[in-house]
Amino acid sequence: MQKKIDTTYLDQLRGVIHSSKGGWIVGEGVHNHGYSMMEDFVGHVSYMQVTVLNATGRLPDKNFTAMLEAIFIGASWPDSRIWCNQIGAFGGTMRTSPSAATLAGALAADSRAYGTYPLVEGVSFIQMALREKQRNLSIGDIIAKEHKLHPSQGYIMGYSRPVAKGDARIPALERTRKKLGLPKGDHLKLAFKIAKYIHKNTGEYINASGYVSALLSDNGFSALEAGRIITTIVSSGVMACYVDTQSRPAQSFLPLRCSDIKYTGKPPRVLPNST
Template identity: 45%
Template sequence: MPQDVVNTPYALWEENRNRIVSHQGGWVIGKGVFNHGYSMMDDLVGEITYFQQIFLNLTGKLPDKRLGDWLEAGYICFSWPDARIWCNHMAALSGTSRGAIVSGVSSGIMAADSLMYATGVMVRCHDFIATALKEKRAGAAVEEIVKRHLSAKNELPGYARPIAKGDERIDAMQRVCRKLDITMGEHEALAYEISDYLIEEHDECLNYGGYLVAFLADHGFSGIEVERLISTAVASGLQACYVEALERPEGCFLPMRCSDVVYTGPEDRELP
């Protein structure tokens, strides 16, 4: 048998050949559409919110309406109608070039997926705050926790923010929590303690990603689940920027002259 066949999960492929296996659910023609044991048309439509459905689809857990409403508010905090924001650039460029809205929004969602910000940093934020809480429970002071992590990795995921100081979105979400009567948990409380220390010592503080992760960790969600829950959170801001660019004359979003590009590469040369 060829070596490349030996090194592949051949038996597993054969087992799943021409079959789609799902533990989530699906459409049973003539009976209904099922999702984690719920009949979607009978149990969910008109009974839960879309954001509760997001939780169910991505985590298999159906939360109460308050948590769904919290996530909806959280999405609004991600969806700013400002074309200066890096991911919103994609949607505006699609609009100004008369591309389809789906292509603009999809490319913007992809641009928001980075190991430095947005969805891509959520697992690291979760790892940090979960580890920090274990250290605090073991008796470590906040100062020790911060110094240890800065010494080991030279970063504190979930803290600091480019350009601006502070994060107005956290204040808004705290207001939402009070309105929904959602109490603070251990991860979130520690996140604020660390933030207070950083403000005093480093003039930096908790950012929105760090807040989201700490809050959702207190409700039993893992880092990868948080990443999935906010995977499309920027969509509405992208749609707004696409529409605005589309309604203006074609090509008017950030047009450039050749002279605007500063080239620093090799000199012109003859090619064979």
């Protein structure tokens, strides 16, 4: 017989929850990372500040979260051609609930092509790049090293876009950063230098994800924290696309005839007798 396994650790947790974040004590209030939700937060701080606190454990200042809000606005396009938004539009045309459609679209942005993954990878890249720069590696060498790490990728995360070249959000975000008095930190300075180098060599330019990666890095956030902060970044644009198709006839969003699908499989055939 197998030796009895010591389950003391699990036994102590049966029916008990330990929280390092906070919680609600009925009659006392809601605690959150050492603050009182009702006394310290409601009416005093922004929703975005609490979002960052819940994602990272740190309460940022209002200027930074005003910038973050601008970043979220920059990802809230009501264009139903964008993949996550299109899922919201399909939800509207099928008459799902707004929550189902919006969360399905937000979940789709957990993607390698846009949304979460490029930002998480972008933060890792720019933080690595600054470390290498401080070790006197040239920008060309830093880029070559990154290409070697991801040989099949063909581009640097944060410095290319799938649909268009360039990104209209960069000047708008830079204008906002300056207006809010947020300094241009070492990561952002380096990001623009890398962008200039890549643009000269490939014609590609920094995108919003590359910009935000550097900005978050300058404000002390890790790649993991960045991914948590932007979890719902596309949800407002998804919602708009849901509302648009939900208010039109059902299934009228991008209808397809049978012949609109180009079938490339096996021709119709007879099932073998054994099945």
